[in-house]
Amino acid sequence: MQVISHRPSISIDFDKIRAAHERIRAYINRTPVLTSSRLNEASGASLFFKCENFQKIGAFKARGATNAVFALDDATARHGVATHSSGNHGAAVARAAKLRGIPAHIVMPSNSAKVKVRAVESYGAHIVFCEPMEEAREAQCAEVIKKTSAMLIHSFENEDVIAGQGTAAMELLEEVPDLDLVMCPVSGGGLLSGTAVAAKSMQPKIKVVAAEPENVDDSAQSFRAGKRIVTEKKFTIADGLRTNIGEPNFAIVQRYVDDIVTVSEAAIVSAMRTIWETMKIIVEPSAAVPYAAVVEQKIDISGKRVGIILTGGNVDLDALPWVK
């Protein structure tokens, strides 16, 4: 049985990302890479958007969760899997467990959006509600694991999750090999660490830059300080990015990532709207954060070929940030 407080040692290389891709490819979408001549003109660069908003469950999280669930040996898997999540990771674990035919226990804060609860339910997962605090979530999840012997699938402090998330950048670079730069948002650091390992392995000269809301800039602070700094949770419209970066994730980020820049709330909303209006695709606020950094010129991309991972498209259409 795995104990919730246990932090497994994590080591990631490109072979693990390639193996993840082989393992999950039948269960996920190979998402398209879109370009926009208008956004290229506006930015003075060539932008290549990897559309994980078109991924299963509407977000890249399907990659890591599916890899982690299918990487389990049968003896472990038959006890099921558990996680705590108010967002896309819970749906991703629930879906992967259903595909594998094993139970999933998803601990969700009692104030979770109904649409997210319904998404998890739609995959037949067992939902356990808890108080909406991080400690309550972790405690409740530990309780569930103790009772069921289910395996914890942490949303970012998990080697197989990180390897799975890295497959998005791998597909992007297979399709557009000569990128100068790849960008993604950072929160817990699962996507960023997987992206960095994949990108630097496939294209050693590539730069990897993460973007983060100013209001939750723990990763940027940590990056500058050279050690992991935990900050208090503040509000950001980018609700997928409120978590502090994980310890093992930060270790990988320190080694492979070139910069972490921050963006204002106004820039996130504006970038999100620009992507909707110009590219005619729906991205959630968190997914607009790297393009917000382009608009705010937080990084020099002039004349460069830039890959941007659009992380997800799960938005409440009744509560758009520009509608008063």
Added chain:
Amino acid sequence: MQVISHRPSISIDFDKIRAAHERIRAYINRTPVLTSSRLNEASGASLFFKCENFQKIGAFKARGATNAVFALDDATARHGVATHSSGNHGAAVARAAKLRGIPAHIVMPSNSAKVKVRAVESYGAHIVFCEPMEEAREAQCAEVIKKTSAMLIHSFENEDVIAGQGTAAMELLEEVPDLDLVMCPVSGGGLLSGTAVAAKSMQPKIKVVAAEPENVDDSAQSFRAGKRIVTEKKFTIADGLRTNIGEPNFAIVQRYVDDIVTVSEAAIVSAMRTIWETMKIIVEPSAAVPYAAVVEQKIDISGKRVGIILTGGNVDLDALPWVK
């Protein structure tokens, strides 16, 4: 000089559509065909969405206008082109004229949405405002043509426009040849007539079905009556579909189209929202009309392979139909 009231005789075949494609391919996007396992499950069919919301100017209209502008001989073209439009066709003609380096005169109703006026302006066209009635638009456009000797590019009663619009279905069937059915909306009938000729030429057994809002059902009425019926303009949320079908367009429709079905306003809004939420793409209300017919089961598609042309994605994000 061409007189505005002149109705040129129109004859369309697949060679003209192929020639149109050769002529415009450097200037337009070859738009992707997207699928959704959720919408397939919901409909009991295999749906293939041709994403003209990703087309230049955000709508299929770029195809017909570009073909018509580039089909002109140099002596005619140097006087420029003119049209009247409150919507996507005006922007499409303005863009095509800019690409060819000739003047464009766009007559727009004085109550046109600012965003549409700005789109036309952004291509450097000369805008002439008029009273927001059909007669005023036509009269003003005739005036402009008299003054400038510009060539009228009518938005649907034009052979080259129809041939250009037919290239969307041509690309769709090149990518998915074994469709049982292809669907698109109908208004003036430019897209429908081009689609029908392309589809029946490439796949003689295919069925071609158009969908139309109940509130502006002149095409469906005409189709049943076997003669063109002109109806009064009523409100529909599908603002791109308020025009009556053209005479030459109806002649082609009578020959090649298998059915025209109608949908309620509520179904249009619901279908639009479902496409946004499920496919994470932005389509305008007019573009959701064929899928609304699927949802309202106006046509039996059970087990069939169905192509649906998503006509455009130009939406005012400050005035979404489900936001009160």
